[in-house]
Amino acid sequence: MKEIQNWLTQLDQATHEWLGELGEDLTDPELMWQAFPNGHSIGALLVHIAEVEAYWLHHIACGEPYQDREGEVLKGEIDQFGIRWPTPPTYPLHFYKALLATTREKTKRLIGALESPNHTATRVRRDGTAQEFTLSWLMTHVIVHEAYHGGQAVLLVLMQRKANE
Template sequence: MSKKSLQIAALPGYEPEIGRWLWCLGDVRRTILEKLNGLEPDLLDQKVEGKHSIGSLLYHIALIEADWLYVEVLETDFEPEIRSLFPQDDRSEDGALVHVAGQTLEQHLHRLQAVRDRLLFHFKGMDLTDWRTPRQLEAYDVTPEWVIYHLVEHEAHHRGQIFELLRNLREQREKA
């Protein structure tokens, strides 16, 4: 068995501190992609005990990442090509995630990657001063540094939900 090297490495082409945080964000995504590799298509839209589907969680992860990038970091509207990836809000009137159904895993992964590509593009030229400069919004002040921290935390949280859903759905299938 080969020995693992558990280290964080800065993404090349970024200020090193920023690159390390972006590596962490990418590592959470990597583990999701590995777990979903070969996902049975019918499991994407299924719910367990009224919980969200995997597809709905993937849609939510992408939309929240886009929202934090555009609204908080860039303080602008979504670019049209990114807006087109989100034909519906991610929450219903009661605050629950909407059920996103009828899309393939490839469509979900394309959306996630398109948003991540834009995020990486916009952070590429950022220096530490901008990284730590608060954006002064109506409800709060927030730095790009905190946004990336939050996105790591957010995606890791939903990764756990996705993994639990996947385990439960596969257990149900085995019992049937």
């Protein structure tokens, strides 16, 4: 159980760091701004971070029903490899922070209830093949993924503010 709590603490620390860098005063236009057409926006990144955490940790690791946050909030799907990110609707920063917070609360409840750091989970792909994941892989994937995209969100703030000087 200590290993599981360590992973959850690492996830919280990473989130706290990049969210702190974003600050509290982001405007709606800053949250929606895309550096290029179909590019990343802070709002879409925040939804995507919550989506990936919920998918891998709630759905795959713990068997919770899948909820398409990207489709619900962004009214479109992200193709991160094709670099097609929908412009998010106009929501204030507290909306996105609440989405992240409720996702994290559920992660802590579900993952914290697992009895072994050796927990494994299976994902069945669309082609019917099964893929098994360890909890260690799942937690590491989500931590790294969040740090990656959290850094992108911070960079987008810096780019906008530098351009407006």
